[in-house]
Amino acid sequence: MKVAIWNDILDQAGRLRAEGEPFVIATVVAYKSPQSAKPGSKAIIKPDGSISGWIGGGCVQPIVVREAQKALNTGKPKLVSISPEATHGDWKGVEAYLMACQGGGSLEIYLEPILPKPNLFIVGSSPVAQILAGLGRVLDFKVCVADAEATQDQFPEADVVLTDLQLLRSRIDSRSYVVVATMGNGDEEGLEAVVGTSPQYLGLVASKEKAKALFQYIRDKGAPAEHLDRIKCPAGLELGAETLPEIALSVMAEITRLRRAVSEQPREQVKGSSGASLPVMRKTAESFTESIDPVCGMTVATANARYKTVFEENTFYFCCLRCKKAFEQSPKYYQYRERR
Secondary structure: OHHHHHHHHHHHHHHHHHOOOOEEEEEEEEEEOOOOOOOOOEEEEOOOOOEEEOOOOOOHHHHHHHHHHHHHHHOOOEEEEEEOOOOOOOOOOEEEEEOOOOOOOEEEEEEEEEOOOOEEEEEOOOHHHHHHHHHHHHOOOEEEEEOOOOOOOOOOOOOEEEOOHHHOHHHOOOOOEEEEOOOOOOHHHHHHHHOOOOOOEEEEOOOHHHHHHHHHHHHHOOOOHHHHHOOEOOOOOOOOOOOHHHHHHHHHHHHHHHHHHHHHOOOOOEEOOOOOEEOOOOOOOOOOOEEEOOOOOOEEEHHHOOEEEEEOOEEEEEOOHHHHHHHHHOHHHHHHHHHO
């Protein structure tokens, strides 16, 4: 049975990855009795808090769901320790919680966020575009090349090759990174295909003089100034690049810096290299509200709380039926204790 469940988790993880869906794999790595989850027990947790698999019930699940959603926000794995004893006090990468459930025991659960690869859209089939595609693959991007003359043989590292630029705009979202590297071959068409989109990064590989003429062309086509202000030109960090590989390297260095800044500040605006505020990817569902179980002190996510009651026009949330019944028998006692 354990092998079957393990295979089911792996199959589901494979499907979610293929569909580009974010999720967390939760694995029990240690326990102390009495606990029903044992080392090797696994579950998949989605951004909405739904769980497939088993890593413990009662007070354990709300904690693990909350920490899994945080891990999806940061993109960083962590160890969750739930124990009646104080452990891992000053350890980095460990979140320690008090085991408040009457069942007792201890659990340590490793949370590994699995995030879809960010999209890198490269417009053009120039030598720089080809080098960017190779670097993008090495740096774990999903690479899409868009150019009327591009072929898969020319871009073996690309996941997708589009020869119709009209198909490009609908694929770009706030999590994408876009580089126009036409470099003299279809510059106007390439820039026009992406101007007005709102990716994390939008860069143009061109000299300032060339960009000036291209921007004027786009203005004459009716593009507002704020759309042009989003374009970083010349694309890339100032590395003193001279050769084509160095130019491509400077562009990917700039994209990497922004990508890491986004992962560190997932809920805030991040400044792009041009100084403009760029929209930041939100890796999880909407933020959730929490409440404290007045009986055991456990934190409960109110959005999907199963146990709750109303007393004196206030709603109280509980981690389990036992705590709910205890409160309902002596509500004033627990309400007073909570206020203290």
